[in-house]
Amino acid sequence: MIELALGCARAIFTDRHGGTSVAPYDSMNLAGHVGDDPAAVEENSRLLARRLGLVDPSLWVRPMHVHGTDILEVTASSGPVEADGSVTTVPGLPLVALGADCAPIALANDDAVGAVHAGWRGALGGVVETGVAALRRLGTGPVRAAIGPCICVRHYEFGTDALAPLVARFGARAAGRTDDGAPAFDLPFALRRALEDAGVDEITDTRCCTAESADYFSYRRDHRTGRQAVIVVKVPVSSRR
Numbered sequence: 001m002i003e004l005a006l007g008c009a010r011a012i013f014t015d016r017h018g019g020t021s022v023a024p025y026d027s028m029n030l031a032g033h034v035g036d037d038p039a040a041v042e043e044n045s046r047l048l049a050r051r052l053g054l055v056d057p058s059l060w061v062r063p064m065h066v067h068g069t070d071i072l073e074v075t076a077s078s079g080p081v082e083a084d085g086s087v088t089t090v091p092g093l094p095l096v097a098l099g100a101d102c103a104p105i106a107l108a109n110d111d112a113v114g115a116v117h118a119g120w121r122g123a124l125g126g127v128v129e130t131g132v133a134a135l136r137r138l139g140t141g142p143v144r145a146a147i148g149p150c151i152c153v154r155h156y157e158f159g160t161d162a163l164a165p166l167v168a169r170f171g172a173r174a175a176g177r178t179d180d181g182a183p184a185f186d187l188p189f190a191l192r193r194a195l196e197d198a199g200v201d202e203i204t205d206t207r208c209c210t211a212e213s214a215d216y217f218s219y220r221r222d223h224r225t226g227r228q229a230v231i232v233v234k235v236p237v238s239s240r241r
């Protein structure tokens, strides 16, 4: 698990360790839509809530990701809604974005926090820029972002046809090669580029490759597998260091 202080936020990037799910979801799977036992997913969430001192998972904001660009502005958990991210100004309200090769991204400025799910489709559609704009509508101050564990270019083979629109949007450097020399998409590069284009002031990259590290779920590597998450929480002013 990686925890970062980001503007007014606490950003926690989970990995696959410390949960109760059995193979192939072992063990800290946080996704209910991938075939895992729903009771195990809820128990995993409760374990995390206890370890991290967060409110009960029934109160977390956990939209269902559809590789789109909708970002919810929330003041409370809203039940099962399709979206690829959320933003809030409510202290202590955990926002969750999932991934297993796609990147979970944390956003924060002085007043608001956000969590975004971004893979190639969302990045191309503009989910990063939409997330940053939603954050700016809710608060002021420098925007900080952290890119969570996601698949790196060396493991993300892509057809040249599929790469063309990504190169058109993010530039030639978005196309690279895998370890085997096949054409590949550089998702972390594209996400950084999208964050820069959106005027984000400070970008942190956790630089963990999900396909490479057994500490993370990877859809490309394992197909049937779980999801890790970023959990972003606004820290109450009184408890900031």
Ligand SMILES: [Zn+2]
Binding pocket: 151, 152, 153, 154, 155, 209, 210, 211, 212
């Ligand atoms: Zn990799």
